[in-house]
Amino acid sequence: MTARHAFIAAQAAVYPVRVLCRLLGVARSWFTEKAARPDCARQESGREGARQCLLEAIQRIFKASRGTYGAPRIHAELRAEGLLVSRKRVARVMKQNGISPPRRKKRRPVTTDSNHAHGIAPNLIERQFNITRPNTVWLADITYVGTAEGWLYVAAVKDMATCEIVGWSMDTSLHSVLAERALLMAIQRHNPPKGLIQHSDRGVQYASGPYRKILADHKLVASMSRKGNCLDNAPMESFFGSLKNELVHRHRFKTRDEARRAIFEYIEVWYNRQRRHSSLGYITPEQARQKFTRETKFAA
Numbered sequence: 001m002t003a004r005h006a007f008i009a010a011q012a013a014v015y016p017v018r019v020l021c022r023l024l025g026v027a028r029s030w031f032t033e034k035a036a037r038p039d040c041a042r043q044e045s046g047r048e049g050a051r052q053c054l055l056e057a058i059q060r061i062f063k064a065s066r067g068t069y070g071a072p073r074i075h076a077e078l079r080a081e082g083l084l085v086s087r088k089r090v091a092r093v094m095k096q097n098g099i100s101p102p103r104r105k106k107r108r109p110v111t112t113d114s115n116h117a118h119g120i121a122p123n124l125i126e127r128q129f130n131i132t133r134p135n136t137v138w139l140a141d142i143t144y145v146g147t148a149e150g151w152l153y154v155a156a157v158k159d160m161a162t163c164e165i166v167g168w169s170m171d172t173s174l175h176s177v178l179a180e181r182a183l184l185m186a187i188q189r190h191n192p193p194k195g196l197i198q199h200s201d202r203g204v205q206y207a208s209g210p211y212r213k214i215l216a217d218h219k220l221v222a223s224m225s226r227k228g229n230c231l232d233n234a235p236m237e238s239f240f241g242s243l244k245n246e247l248v249h250r251h252r253f254k255t256r257d258e259a260r261r262a263i264f265e266y267i268e269v270w271y272n273r274q275r276r277h278s279s280l281g282y283i284t285p286e287q288a289r290q291k292f293t294r295e296t297k298f299a300a
Contacts, residue, residue, distance in 0.1 A: 054085060055093055062094075066270065068101050068246040070094075076282030102250070120207060121222035124197050129235055131160040134292055135192045138166065139236040140200040142179060143243070145263065147253040154243075154263060155182040155205075157198075158236055159190075161292070163277045164285035165239065165267050166190055170260050179205040183214055194219035201225045201233055235279075242271070 061077045062069055069077070071091035078085055094100060131137045137160040145152045155178045157167035167186025171178045183198070198215060200206040202224050215222050225232030247266045253259040276282045283291070 051093075054083075054089070055097060057081070057083060058090065058093055058097075058099060062099050065275075066246065068242075069276075070101060072278060073276045073282060076276050101246075120202055121224040123199075123226055123232060124221065124223035125199050125232075127232060127234070129160060132292075134159055134161045134164075134289055135190055135196055136161060137197045137199060138186060138192070139233055140179065140183065140198060140206065141233055141236040141240065142174065142203065142205065143240040145248050145253070145259050147256050147259050149254075149256050152253075152256045152259045152263075153178055154240075155179045156236070156239065156267075157182050157186040158239055159285075160235060162285045162288040163235075163239075163280055164272050164289060168263075168267055170263065172256065174205065176205040176208040176211055179203075180211055180214060183211065187214075187218055187220075192218070192220065196220050197223050199223040199225070199233060201230075202227060239271075242275075243267075 057078060058074055061074050065073065065077075071087055071094055074094070075085070075087040075090045078090065125137060139158045139160060140156070142153060142155045145154060150172070153171055153174055155169045155171075156165050158164070159166050166189055167182040167184070169178050169181035169185065171181075179200075186192075198220050200223075205211060206222075206224065212222060214220075230237055243263070243266060247262060248259075251262065253262070271285070273284055273286045276284060277288075280288045
């Protein structure tokens with residue numbers, strides 16, 4: 001496969017194959033029949049060969065996903081590679097061969113200290129999570145990870161449109177600086193426009209003066225969930241659920257530094273750039289942001 005074919009295969013989930021082929025001077029028929037399909041699909045023939053080819057492709061993708069993908073995401077990956085197969089068939093092959101991610105473990109309840117004298121912002125998003133423009137709504141929350149040395153607290157900021165973790169911070173305590181660092185990282189990376197809504201729970205970290213000052217200095221608007229209602233920040237809870245299920249529950253971290261390195265790699269390498277998200281139509285957050293940028297340029 002040439003570099004041009006490899007590029008098309010890598011971008012096929014974001015851009016139309018016909019457009020990529022035309023721009024790069026590649027015959028679409030050749031790409032469809034040869035370049036986009038897994039190698040084993042071209043080498044095997046017959047029903048048994050096709051079944052073995054599919055199983056090998058599923059096993060390869062499951063391994064590349066770190067053992068986290070179920071049938072929907074594996075199906076999306078297969079289609080991105082050019083292998084046309086139904087999701088039901090993928091699920092059946094996975095079940096027959098015992099290929100499945102481990103069940104989600106129960107999580108300890110996250111303690112949010114909302115008993116404070118700071119002001120509470122109104123809930124401006126009202127569970128309207130269907131945002132299509134990046135840097136319009138950011139969600140923020142804090143969770144914790146157990147290690148042999150003690151708890152490691154993780155604060156994160158998530159872009160609602162792309163599912164990207166745009167800012168994060170880790171520390172040994174729940175002081176407000178933990179949340180402030182995550183927000184500042186997001187601001188430095190993406191320079192959000194005035195009026196962006198930053199939604200969180202009512203925790204003291206988000207209601208404190210220093211955090212609210214950062215929002216005010218950058219003309220960002222605070223929004224907060226109703227008291228004790230985690231569903232008001234459900235997509236952020238979903239990210240932490242994925243972090244726990246796909247990483248934390250599979251490891252026993254000896255030190256906080258070990259956990260820090262693993263979480264950094266999970267967010268920056270896997271979650272933002274490689275993991276396919278069902279809410280995005282099974283593309284990655286990075287691809288979603290690239291897609292929006294491309295569509296914006298075309299519209300202009």
